[in-house]
Amino acid sequence: MAAVTLEAAHSRAELLHQPRSNKLGLWIFMASETFLFSALISARFITSGVQKPEDLNQALAFGLTCVLLVSSISAYLAEAFIATGHRRAFLAATRVTIVFGLIFIGGVMFEWREALHNFPPGTIYGTAFFSLIGLHAFHVLTGVLGLAVVLNLGALGHFGPSNSWPVEGVVKYWHFVDLMWVIIYPALYLF
Amino acid sequence: MRPLFRAIKWGIGGYLLGAVAAWVMAGASGPLNGPIEVTVGFIAGLIGWIFGIGGWNNWGREWFGLPPKDDGKDDWRRYFRFNTDHKVVGVQYLVAFIAVMGIGGIMAMLMRLELARAGTDFMSEETYNKVMSMHGILMVAVAVAGILGSFGNYLIPLMIGAQDMAFPRLNALSFWLIPPVAVALLSAPLLGSFEAGWTAYPPLSVLAPGDGQLLFNMGVIAFGLSSILGGLNILTTVTTMRAPGMTWGRLPIFVWAGFSASLISVLFTQYFAATLVMIQLDRIAGTAFFDAKAGGGTLLYEHLFWFYSHPAVYIMVLPAFGVSLEIITHFSRKPLFAYKAVVGAFLTIVGLSGIVWAHHMFTSGMANYFHAPFMALTEAISIPTGVVFLAAIGTMWKGRIWFTAPMIMATGWVFNFMIGGITGIFHADVATDLQLHDTYFVVAHFHFTIIGGSIMGLLGGTFYWFPKITGRMYNERLGKIFALWVTIGLNVVFLPMFWVGVNGMNRRVAVYPADLQRVNEFISAAAFLLGAGFLLFIGNLLWSAVKGPKASDNPWNASTLEWSVSSPPPHHNFPLLPEVVGHPYEYGRPGARHAVLSTTGATHG
Amino acid sequence: MADTSERQRFDELTTEIHGRPLGQRLRIGLLVMVALAVLTLVEYAIAVEVEHPLLPLLPFAALKFVLILEYFMHFSAVLGKGDH
Ligand code: HEM
Ligand SMILES: [Cu+2]
Numbered sequence: 001m002a003a004v005t006l007e008a009a010h011s012r013a014e015l016l017h018q019p020r021s022n023k024l025g026l027w028i029f030m031a032s033e034t035f036l037f038s039a040l041i042s043a044r045f046i047t048s049g050v051q052k053p054e055d056l057n058q059a060l061a062f063g064l065t066c067v068l069l070v071s072s073i074s075a076y077l078a079e080a081f082i083a084t085g086h087r088r089a090f091l092a093a094t095r096v097t098i099v100f101g102l103i104f105i106g107g108v109m110f111e112w113r114e115a116l117h118n119f120p121p122g123t124i125y126g127t128a129f130f131s132l133i134g135l136h137a138f139h140v141l142t143g144v145l146g147l148a149v150v151l152n153l154g155a156l157g158h159f160g161p162s163n164s165w166p167v168e169g170v171v172k173y174w175h176f177v178d179l180m181w182v183i184i185y186p187a188l189y190l191f
Numbered sequence: 192m193r194p195l196f197r198a199i200k201w202g203i204g205g206y207l208l209g210a211v212a213a214w215v216m217a218g219a220s221g222p223l224n225g226p227i228e229v230t231v232g233f234i235a236g237l238i239g240w241i242f243g244i245g246g247w248n249n250w251g252r253e254w255f256g257l258p259p260k261d262d263g264k265d266d267w268r269r270y271f272r273f274n275t276d277h278k279v280v281g282v283q284y285l286v287a288f289i290a291v292m293g294i295g296g297i298m299a300m301l302m303r304l305e306l307a308r309a310g311t312d313f314m315s316e317e318t319y320n321k322v323m324s325m326h327g328i329l330m331v332a333v334a335v336a337g338i339l340g341s342f343g344n345y346l347i348p349l350m351i352g353a354q355d356m357a358f359p360r361l362n363a364l365s366f367w368l369i370p371p372v373a374v375a376l377l378s379a380p381l382l383g384s385f386e387a388g389w390t391a392y393p394p395l396s397v398l399a400p401g402d403g404q405l406l407f408n409m410g411v412i413a414f415g416l417s418s419i420l421g422g423l424n425i426l427t428t429v430t431t432m433r434a435p436g437m438t439w440g441r442l443p444i445f446v447w448a449g450f451s452a453s454l455i456s457v458l459f460t461q462y463f464a465a466t467l468v469m470i471q472l473d474r475i476a477g478t479a480f481f482d483a484k485a486g487g488g489t490l491l492y493e494h495l496f497w498f499y500s501h502p503a504v505y506i507m508v509l510p511a512f513g514v515s516l517e518i519i520t521h522f523s524r525k526p527l528f529a530y531k532a533v534v535g536a537f538l539t540i541v542g543l544s545g546i547v548w549a550h551h552m553f554t555s556g557m558a559n560y561f562h563a564p565f566m567a568l569t570e571a572i573s574i575p576t577g578v579v580f581l582a583a584i585g586t587m588w589k590g591r592i593w594f595t596a597p598m599i600m601a602t603g604w605v606f607n608f609m610i611g612g613i614t615g616i617f618h619a620d621v622a623t624d625l626q627l628h629d630t631y632f633v634v635a636h637f638h639f640t641i642i643g644g645s646i647m648g649l650l651g652g653t654f655y656w657f658p659k660i661t662g663r664m665y666n667e668r669l670g671k672i673f674a675l676w677v678t679i680g681l682n683v684v685f686l687p688m689f690w691v692g693v694n695g696m697n698r699r700v701a702v703y704p705a706d707l708q709r710v711n712e713f714i715s716a717a718a719f720l721l722g723a724g725f726l727l728f729i730g731n732l733l734w735s736a737v738k739g740p741k742a743s744d745n746p747w748n749a750s751t752l753e754w755s756v757s758s759p760p761p762h763h764n765f766p767l768l769p770e771v772v773g774h775p776y777e778y779g780r781p782g783a784r785h786a787v788l789s790t791t792g793a794t795h796g
Numbered sequence: 797m798a799d800t801s802e803r804q805r806f807d808e809l810t811t812e813i814h815g816r817p818l819g820q821r822l823r824i825g826l827l828v829m830v831a832l833a834v835l836t837l838v839e840y841a842i843a844v845e846v847e848h849p850l851l852p853l854l855p856f857a858a859l860k861f862v863l864i865l866e867y868f869m870h871f872s873a874v875l876g877k878g879d880h
Contacts, residue, residue: 017357021427021428025423028426028457031457032460032461039465039495043491043495047486047487048486077825081818084817121476122478123485127485130478131472131478131480175869178868179861179865183857183861189843190839190849191853
């Protein structure tokens with residue numbers, strides 16, 4: 001009898017605090033990551049101010065920004081769909097997000113091949129460019145992995161309106177990566 | 192022990208796989224332990240280790256829709272595996288960091304042996320640099336994570352009336368990130384060691400021939416990840432897991448201290464990670480962050496580094512403030528004096544700590560107009576710190592003081608940390624700092640603050656909570672001798688260092704002016720005695736943990752929640768959530784209660 | 797195990813814009829996306845026209861930042877849920 005009470009109490013406590021904890025934990029993590037990005041962004045301004053080379057591929061960068069924007073609306077839809085119980089639509093939206101994430105990474109790789117030639121890492125702009133884009137692309141990659149995990153689990157029948165936290169969490173992270181791009185993009189290409 | 196062996200296997204396997212893959216990608220021509228190979232190898236090895244020790248069973252399986260596997264049985268082997276019980280993690284941290292402190296201590300002894308004579312005797316200057324760097328980073332790690340990792344994990348859930356941390360698995364992860372860090376740092380000599388000190392200033396850290404610097408960078412980044420995750424866990428736990436009635440205003444002061452320190456570690460640690468990434472990139476990818484020819488510069492490093500590392504000194508001492516105030520309150524049998532002001536002081540310190548970093552850079556060539564504001568801001572920190580001292584003294588004032596070993600440590604903390612703090616003002620003052628920077632005055636200052644401020648908290652807390660953690664009592668007489676030994680010994684060793692510093696002895700050098708030799712002989716002799724004293728500590732604890740008399744649940748008659756459960760506490764701490772009804776330190780107020788523990792009845796949401 | 801009211805509370809905590817119908821969510825999402833797209837275009841146009849447009853671009857970046865934070869990441873839900 002006592003053992004039952006104990007287990008029940010434990011799981012009940014968990015049920016009540018875990019959603020709040022998960023959410024808060026993710027926000028704290030994102031705040032921490034913001035500091036990491038801010039360190040490299042300030043390094044860009046401290047070392048090279050707003051200077052930028054002539055041969056930046058502006059069209060490609062603008063295109064990548066749009067790719068990321070589309071992927072974040074599809075991520076938003078994925079979250080909305082699973083929270084309202086539309087599993088098929090959720091799976092489709094997640095797939096679209098992953099594809100756009102991969103396009104983004106492909107675009108970065110293409111851009112790097114030019115950039116290595118035009119302003120290699122040994123130049124001061126190249127230093128800022130490769131470190132910041134690299135950091136950001138790494139976050140995109142982890143976001144894609146996270147999306148792949150929830151896609152797989154969703155296809156296996158997990159998640160639903162009352163149990164959508166993992167999706168919500170991954171999608172928030174995805175938006176966070178986009179959020180960083182909102183600063184990185186002008187910092188490297190426009191200012 | 193199976194998971195541990197699996198982790199070692201996967202870790203080594205990962206390292207080899209990563210290194211070979213990088214080697215092949217780089218053209219399969221250079222040596223297998225080149226910079227890129229080591230970097231990729233370490234990352235892959237770290238992942239392998241984490242998956243082996245429990246990452247796969249706890250997360251990996253879940254990602255693929257498989258049920259997670261549980262921890263296994265509750266015998267002694269739980270300390271050697273990925274265990275999610277916060278009490279196990281706390282003990283793991285405590286033991287691991289006392290061991291690290293031992294290794295760092297041996298380095299200190301070697302350094303003092305060399306410094307006993309003015310010339311170079313048995314170490315070259317380069318070797319001295321390497322030993323000093325190793326000592327520095329190991330001890331900094333102890334000070335940063337020693338208290339938060341051990342008592343933070345063990346006690347915060349107990350003190351707030353929770354059954355575990357908010358993220359038990361993450362908690363286990365943050366501990367198991369530590370062994371690869373230790374391996375990276377301690378195996379750095381295989382690759383030529385690192386010699387730029389714990390601060391890893393470029394250009395030396397970029398240009399030094401030893402690739403051990405790469406392992407330093409990677410190891411410390413992993414360590415940073417561990418403290419970020421640990422801090423995240425503490426912040427979340429304190430916010431969401433407090434028992435019913437445990438309002439923010441009723442939190443024990445140690446919880447507040449851990450919370451404040453976690454705020455710093457979650458945010459600022461990223462800056463150390465970022466600077467080390469930059470050094471790593473400069474070394475392996477040819478970037479130009481710190482290459483003045485290409486337009487980079489070392490001032491960038493100093494700014495970013497100290498933007499972390501000044502706040503980091505408060506990660507080191509804030510938890511110790513908490514421990515010492517706990518001890519002082521319970522052993523003075525009086526309510527904590529000015530509780531609210533102390534909490535305010537902690538949070539003010541967190542805020543101020545982020546805007547004073549450039550006081551480390553008065554001689555760096557940074558623009559002069561930075562000097563005055565950073566001097567003023569730095570000196571402003573003495574106000575909240577003074578509040579903490581006042582609270583400590585005000586609590587003891589007319590209290591009924593019970594001088595146990597932890598209480599001696601805590602009062603010694605007041606005295607020694609005060610010396611550290613006051614000498615800090617000489618560094619914050621631009622005029623004096625221009626003379627004192629990079630001399631032994633600095634060495635003396637930060638040892639008074641770190642040993643006097645942080646390590647004494649760790650030692651005092653170890654005595655104070657020893658009966659709770661082990662269920663046995665340590666030897667009080669030996670404990671008292673040790674507490675006095677450290678409190679006094681610290682002064683004997685480090686006070687003369689102020690003097691040699693003022694008289695022209697530079698820090699981080701094996702050779703110094705010959706006329707300072709007599710004083711240095713004295714310092715070395717005293718240091719050996721101080722170091723030997725730690726054998727007393729280890730011996731006492733080891734013997735008492737096995738053979739000591741059984742401790743009652745509440746040997747100190749203390750009022751906070753951790754003392755209301757058995758020693759050691761049961762698996763889920765509290766069978767049912769306690770209900771908190773009052774302030775934690777109501778000593779001497781008739782009828783006052785901190786919490787009601789029910790063994791039956793309803794739970795509260 | 798947990799009774800129904802706790803279950804309900806759990807549900808509420810799990811999804812922050814819980815109860816908001818799908819249609820409304822889609823509308824918000826699309827509106828925000830259009831706004832972001834327009835802002836980005838204007839940013840780009842300014843950058844083409846102006847030499848080193850640091851100051852004129854800052855408000856745009858800030859606005860995009862806030863839009864994403866609020867409408868995609870539901871930031872204010874964190875502040876609002878601070879019971880206890
Ligand atoms: C008996 C104990 C100790 C002795 C005798 C000792 C001695 C020394 C000496 C001689 C140095 C080298 C200074 C130089 O050459 O510039 C040093 C550096 C240092 N020590 Fe200790 N130490 C002790 C304990 C500790 C502890 C417990 C900590 C931290 C928790 C610590 C942290 C440091 C740090 C951070 C440095 C600076 C390294 C650097 O600047 O790169 N030490 N210590
Ligand atoms: Cu400082």
